[in-house]
Amino acid sequence: MSDATTDSTIKQALRQGLSLLVIAWVLALGVNALRPGGIPLVADWSPAARLSAATGESMVIPLDEAVVLYDRREAVFVDARLPEEFAAGHIPGALNVPWILVDEYEEQFFTTVPDPETIVIVYCDGEACALSEDLARMLIDMGYVHVKVLADGWGQWTRHGYPVEKEDRHGS
Template sequence: MQERKRNQRYSKSTSREKTKKSNQIIEKLLKRIFIQNSLFQVLFFLIISVVIGFGSNWLKDDPIPLFAVKLKIATTDDLLSDIVTESVLRAIGLDQARKFHNEGVVFVDARDLEYYEEGHIPGAWNSNHFMELIFRLDSLQGKDRSIVTYCDGDDCGSSEDLAYDLQNEGFTKIFVFVGGWSEWQQAGYSIKK
């Protein structure tokens, strides 16, 4: 009888161990399936999002290009009279900048306000408050009038960045004075402080 009880205990303990092991195996399988299922779901939603994003962009009237086009600076004089309808900036030198200044063309200083306040081309507007600048330019002269942007010199890219931003806002006759403030000063032209 005692032996029978021992056998029952032994069989109960082995069946418990077997059940425990099988439960562990099932848990591991479920975890694997869940992880694989989660990865599948993430991948699925990622693919769907990309397809929807590209599809909606493709269906727009004016889609965003997939790759940015490097904009060039046109330097030929025959471009000076044409309205820019494509993404081209026109670089001008000191003589053309002086001519535009004498004709009353708006100059916009792309430098920080502190440098602008230290000195700038007379009549130039500062670009620190961009939305105010856009409103002012648009209300005073419209988007098809000439604008000259400049910064500190030919190694300063702020005037080009500003010109691109103005183009994005719909302005069409934008010129970049490449020599900028330093060339204007060196030429001895009038300055305002």
């Protein structure tokens, strides 16, 4: 087989592959456009846009407001991260209710925070972390009225130099 034939075959395969990709892309866009509740191609995926309660009220609490509630001891902070991450550092006094293990921790939460009128601020780490969002929605569904999410809570808290608590080797 000559180099010219090989080049021609490769170019033909690339053209065919590109054609298939374009056809698939056009079909996908068409199905999405015709489908009820199609996925928006452009949207605001920021925590503020994602996190709204059924009432339309934002579930996001700004860091400065969370700090005021922390200083006044008017809110319960709940860390939705794994126990290992919690042990490595958390907001002092926060409860650990890891979303992934929520069934094991929810009774402890309800015992510690029995009043559904309590202000609860849920946090995890990172802008894209949805653990706090999922836990907050569960608490709202369980009847808690004042649940807020501190988006990128652990990251914001540590970047601004607020107090941090770590568990020692004895687990305290």
